[in-house]
Amino acid sequence: MSDPKISLSDMRERIDSIDRQIQELISERARRAQQVAQVKGAGLSAIDYYRPEREAHVLRMVVDRNQGPLSDTEMVRLFREIMSSCLAQEDPLKIGYLGPEGTFSEQAVRKHFGHAAYSLPLGSIEEVFQEVAAGNADFGVVPVENSGQGMIQITLDLFLTSEAIICGEVELRVHQCLHSQNGRLEDVKRVYAHAQSLQQCKSWLRLNLPTAECIAVSSNAEAARLARHADDVAAIAGETAGRVYGLKTVAEAIEDRADNTTRFLVIGRSLFPPSGNDRTSLLVTVNDKPGALYDVLSPLAKHKVSMNRIESRPAHTGKWQYAFFIDVSGHISDEAVQAAVKEIDGNAGTVRVLGSYPVALP
Numbered sequence: 001m002s003d004p005k006i007s008l009s010d011m012r013e014r015i016d017s018i019d020r021q022i023q024e025l026i027s028e029r030a031r032r033a034q035q036v037a038q039v040k041g042a043g044l045s046a047i048d049y050y051r052p053e054r055e056a057h058v059l060r061m062v063v064d065r066n067q068g069p070l071s072d073t074e075m076v077r078l079f080r081e082i083m084s085s086c087l088a089q090e091d092p093l094k095i096g097y098l099g100p101e102g103t104f105s106e107q108a109v110r111k112h113f114g115h116a117a118y119s120l121p122l123g124s125i126e127e128v129f130q131e132v133a134a135g136n137a138d139f140g141v142v143p144v145e146n147s148g149q150g151m152i153q154i155t156l157d158l159f160l161t162s163e164a165i166i167c168g169e170v171e172l173r174v175h176q177c178l179h180s181q182n183g184r185l186e187d188v189k190r191v192y193a194h195a196q197s198l199q200q201c202k203s204w205l206r207l208n209l210p211t212a213e214c215i216a217v218s219s220n221a222e223a224a225r226l227a228r229h230a231d232d233v234a235a236i237a238g239e240t241a242g243r244v245y246g247l248k249t250v251a252e253a254i255e256d257r258a259d260n261t262t263r264f265l266v267i268g269r270s271l272f273p274p275s276g277n278d279r280t281s282l283l284v285t286v287n288d289k290p291g292a293l294y295d296v297l298s299p300l301a302k303h304k305v306s307m308n309r310i311e312s313r314p315a316h317t318g319k320w321q322y323a324f325f326i327d328v329s330g331h332i333s334d335e336a337v338q339a340a341v342k343e344i345d346g347n348a349g350t351v352r353v354l355g356s357y358p359v360a361l362p
């Protein structure tokens, strides 16, 4: 409860004084970050100053210290922005993502790299991989899994043919909205959205728009762009996309599952050191022999490496040949992870380490 004897202007004066202190400290922090950058060397590219393992460590300390009233997610977001600005004093990072502007991928870019990074909207997930490989983007952010729908196969398949290294993961709570030009549900005859989003909102659509035609397009932001042209067309998209394309919100939180979350991967060109709480992604192509999967899994059990996920995909190396995408706890520089990988490699098949990276923050 607030003290009734303190006037509004007194409270605002206190806030002004706190803001002054926060601002001085942010400036002081930015100066320190500049000094750290000088130690790394002058005139390097943005990527040479970037230390994701240190950022993850800083943000975990923020979570550990947090006692409210702001949530861990909010606190992490604020500190992420401070670090993003500190890093951009040198040169902003360039991050490729599946555009256009307003997609959930763009939100994932902001959640992981903050607003001082330069975001580069691209036409497809494949293009994100290509621009990172070509060095036109420092990193790329690509969706890999949705809590309701499972793995995004196009992303997994791109790892089969690319050299991309996974440098991070981002989890984003996905809230879907229905947007249209005039905001009237009764006028809607067609609904545009990405196929995944149509799936995520299936029950809501069946109940509220049983006769509307549902049309899958390349992204939700593209859906929002299309919905600008007629009153009988609506788009399923996030709140940001609706705002970017000047639409009215017809309905909010229309996803069927309240915990609807999409996991994104940050792809880059090199491996970073351990952060203290990491995950390693492996791509294992198995030999076609009995017990092949057992030979993959038993070294993990033997070296007490816990497996977080396993997904199989056709390997494209021959008929009925499979590749397994396996996520395990720990960094590839950990002795146990290294020993297990060595035992799988050669014995069960071939292993490619796709990356070791900090576990997603709240």
Ligand SMILES: O=C(O)C(=O)C[C@]1(C(=O)O)C=C[C@@H](O)C=C1
Pocket (backbone or CB within 6 Å): 033, 036, 037, 049, 050, 051, 052, 054, 055, 058, 082, 083, 084, 086, 087
């Ligand atoms: O600690 C460093 O290496 C820094 O460059 C400082 C800092 C920060 O602001 O805390 C900035 C950018 C890096 O990505 C990590 C951390």
